[in-house]
Amino acid sequence: MNLIFSSPQRMRRLPLALAAFALSMAAGAVQAQAAAPADSTMVKLIRGLIQSGALNKDAGEALLAQAQSEALAAAQARPAAAPAALAQVQPGDVRVPYLSHTVREQIRDEIKGQVLAEAKAGGWAAPNETPAWTxxxxxxxxxxxxxxxxxxxxxxxxxxxxxxxxxxxxxxxxxxxxxxxxxxxxxxxxxxxxxxxxxxxxxxxxxxxxxxxxxxxxxxxxxxxxxxxxxxxxxxxxxxxxxxxxxxxxxxxxxxxxxxxxxxxxxxxxxxxxxxxxxxxxxxxxxxxxxxxxxxxxxxxxxxxxxxxxxxSDNAPSRSQAKMSxxxxxxxxxxxxxxxxxxxxxxxxxxxxxxxxxxxxxxxxxxxxxxxxxxxxxxxxxxxxxxxxxxxxxxxxxxxxxxxxxxxxxxxxxxxxxxxxxxxxxxxxxxxxxxxxxxxxxxxxxxxxxxxxxxxxxxxxxxxxxxxxxxxxxxxxxxxxxxxxxxxxxxxxxxxxxxxxxxxxxxxxxxxxxxxxxxxxxxxxxxxxxxxxxxxxxxxxxxxxxxxxxxxxxxxxxxxxxxxxxxxxxxxxxxxxxx
Incomplete structure (x- = not known):
């Protein structure tokens, strides 16, 4: 089963990194109902984060492999979703697949570390902070x-x-x-x-x-x-x-x-x-x-x-060929x-x-x-x-x-x-x-x-x-x-x-x-x-x-x-x- 969020326009106003983190945490809250399609939204999210540079490439590929593996295991362990459930999905709704606790912790730590590093370098980590050169x-x-x-x-x-x-x-x-x-x-x-x-x-x-x-x-x-x-x-x-x-x-x-x-x-x-x-x-x-x-x-x-x-003076006397020592x-x-x-x-x-x-x-x-x-x-x-x-x-x-x-x-x-x-x-x-x-x-x-x-x-x-x-x-x-x-x-x-x-x-x-x-x-x-x-x-x-x-x-x-x-x-x- 997929968790459905309405109001996707509000979600798009959040930064990409924070949206991914919030989606993963919400998915974890309903992990008993989560289902994983072959090419899930989470897989696409992780790929997007890797391409945008928000996730380190090596860590992102590891997370991508784990997400794909868990999605495949979930699909094999559960029967297909009832047509009635699918019928409840409206156009524009976001489907969030189930993420394990380990995956959520890895995503959270990776995003948190990179955001804090960028904040510290830019001097906006705290209201009273200024750039280091000042x-x-x-x-x-x-x-x-x-x-x-x-x-x-x-x-x-x-x-x-x-x-x-x-x-x-x-x-x-x-x-x-x-x-x-x-x-x-x-x-x-x-x-x-x-x-x-x-x-x-x-x-x-x-x-x-x-x-x-x-x-x-x-x-x-x-x-x-x-x-x-x-x-x-x-x-x-x-x-x-x-x-x-x-x-x-x-x-x-x-x-x-x-x-x-x-x-x-x-x-x-x-x-x-x-x-x-x-x-x-x-x-x-x-x-x-x-x-x-x-x-x-x-x-x-x-x-x-x-x-x-x-x-x-280098040139004294100025009008003489012989200069002073x-x-x-x-x-x-x-x-x-x-x-x-x-x-x-x-x-x-x-x-x-x-x-x-x-x-x-x-x-x-x-x-x-x-x-x-x-x-x-x-x-x-x-x-x-x-x-x-x-x-x-x-x-x-x-x-x-x-x-x-x-x-x-x-x-x-x-x-x-x-x-x-x-x-x-x-x-x-x-x-x-x-x-x-x-x-x-x-x-x-x-x-x-x-x-x-x-x-x-x-x-x-x-x-x-x-x-x-x-x-x-x-x-x-x-x-x-x-x-x-x-x-x-x-x-x-x-x-x-x-x-x-x-x-x-x-x-x-x-x-x-x-x-x-x-x-x-x-x-x-x-x-x-x-x-x-x-x-x-x-x-x-x-x-x-x-x-x-x-x-x-x-x-x-x-x-x-x-x-x-x-x-x-x-x-x-x-x-x-x-x-």
Whole structure:
């Protein structure tokens, strides 16, 4: 006897696999009445499932053979169906033959396994599941809106040269017979109030495997300065610039070692009087970190960095058949340190680093006859590509005079760094809890330029040193003022990182950076508006308005260490959000 289902239109709306499973289960419920024609509907169903790929071919053929065998056995064991029973079958009804318990279990397991495998691969096995590749990708970023005002003392010197602008052109003609114009000068007396500025950064991080990661980050910024991604608004409502801020790959061959290559965040522990918090490094870095002892309260760490600062041009001089040799500039850095969790309320961290800035000092050139069409001078490459202000500077070009008119020979000059830089850096931080559990962080950073040598600088500058003289107006070696030390001290009460709603902090700090303690291109661009030859204090605070949303403000007051008066105060109020 066949089991008859009416409403076949409803059955056809079900997926093929689920229909077969439901039909087989219904047939099992009436197995005592089942009959099997020679070419039953179930045989046709199994064949259809094999052809559509819903059933594995080998398993399907085995099921097909068993279904045919059981159908034949059932036909031989029972008499033919009564004509009256056959007469009850209506056109369009579905006949379901009897399936044994074993066959039904095999069909169910096969279909269930294949459907679940497809669901898992496609990410629709559960309502909250997503495709596997999305779990390896993370998006993060931050947005900052800033109000800023800068205040200058009217007693400031008004002849502070913009050396970066001078170096970016074709040179400033120092011959007063052929050039009466002043070089580009910095604003030192006129306040700049009510500046609205913004910063936006967007990064994508990818977990390629358990040991390999990659990251890309885009950022805003007025220019290609290495120390700031802040964009001044306005400009006729024109669109703003977007820069490649980071692009790196990292590989972690062991739990204690991580290798990173590309353009990445600062791998060293340092204060921002040395390296700006927004500074990224190019090159290769290896970071080591390992807990020691049974309690693992002490962790030792170290960093090695090979950082290319600048490569010489492939085609310099551009209008000469003879090209210059390779003159590349590098930063080689090494740091060791340890952190000690004294108890739940106190933690101490210290680090000692050495930074060797290779080939970044200025060099006085061979005689160059620019008047006769020479394409630059032999040491033009030694002028720094990035500058803020403060370092002692020397003239680079040894310009030959036209023998037919020496007094009226133009002398376009560039400037370079007069000092060499090999820095020893000591950094320390103490975190504790006071006043009923309030966080307190005290940190300090000290830098000593081991290569600082006042006499050697003066001897190197055969064309003369151009800045950092005393206030008497003299420009001799006796009037030259500089130094090779820098330090920073800062105390922060409250949460150092305001993340949860209601988090707050207040901070107070002091910095002193002598002119040649470190290269002026890479430190904080807010204090003294960047660079060296600066000293002063700063204070500020922050309050979290919501999760990962906080308001903060800072007042900075600074002035020169040596030389001409330059006093600058800066007010910044910011609304920040991270995601």
């Amino acid at each position: 779990k390896r990708i993370r998006v993060e970023g931050d947005v900052r809106a800033r109000y800023e005002s800068r205040y200058y003392d009217m007693a400031n010197s008004n002849i502070e040269i913009d050396w970066r602008s001078l170096n970016s052109g074709s040179g400033y003609d120092v011959n007063s017979n052929t050039n009466l114009a002043l070089p580009a000068l910095l604003n030192t007396r006129e306040d700049r109030k009510h500046l609205l500025r913004a910063r936006a950064r967007l990064g994508i991080l990818a977990d390629i495997s358990d040991s390999t990661q990659a990251g890309i980050r885009l950022a805003s910024g007025n220019d290609d300065s290495p120390v700031s991604t802040t964009q001044t608004l306005g400009g006729g409502l024109g669109k703003k610039n977007i820069w490649l801020d980071q692009a790196w790959l990292s590989y972690q061959p062991a739990s204690w070692l991580k290798l990173t290559a590309g353009r990445f965040d600062n791998p060293f522990v340092s204060g921002d009087e040395l390296f700006s918090s927004e500074l990224n490094f190019d090159g290769i870095a290896a970071k080591l970190q390992q807990p020691v002892g049974e309690s693992k309260d002490v962790t030792v760490f170290g960093t090695l960095g090979l950082i290319p600062l600048e490569y010489s 390779s003159e590349n500039k590098w930063l080689l850095g090494a740091q060791v340190g340890a952190s000690w969790k004294i108890n739940s309320d106190h933690q101490l961290r210290g680090a000692l680093a050495y930074y060797n800035f290779r080939n970044i000092s200025g060099e006085y050139s061979q005689p160059c006859a620019l008047y006769a069409g020479a394409d630059g001078c032999s040491t033009d490459w030694s002028r720094p590509s990035s500058m803020q202000k403060g370092n002692s500077l020397m003239l680079l070009r040894n310009i030959a005079l036209n023998p037919l008119d020496p007094a009226n020979t133009p002398q376009p000059q560039f400037v370079g760094l007069a000092s060499k830089f090999r820095l020893a850096n000591l950094n320390a931080r103490w975190d504790s809890k006071v006043a009923g559990g309030t966080d307190l962080r005290i940190e300090g950073d000290y830098v000593r330029n081991m290569a600082y040598d006042k006499s050697a600088m003066w001897a190197r500058a055969k064309g003369g040193i151009m800045n950092n003289f005393g206030g008497t107006g003299g420009v001799s070696q006796a009037d030259f003022r500089s130094g090779g030390n820098a330090y920073m001290l800062q105390a922060t009460l409250g949460k150092a990182n305001t993340q949860a709603r209601g988090d707050w902090n207040v901070l107070l700090g002091y910095k002193r950076i002598e002119p040649d303690a470190l290269p002026d291109a890479y430190n904080d661009s807010t204090f003294h508006l960047g660079g060296t030859n600066a000293r002063g204090y700063y204070l500020g605070g922050a309050y979290a308005l919501d999760k990962n949303t906080w308001l903060n403000g800072r007042w900075t007051s600074s002035r020169e260490v040596f030389g001409s008066a330059l006093s600058i105060d800066t007010l910044q109020i910011e609304l920040n959000a991270r995601f």
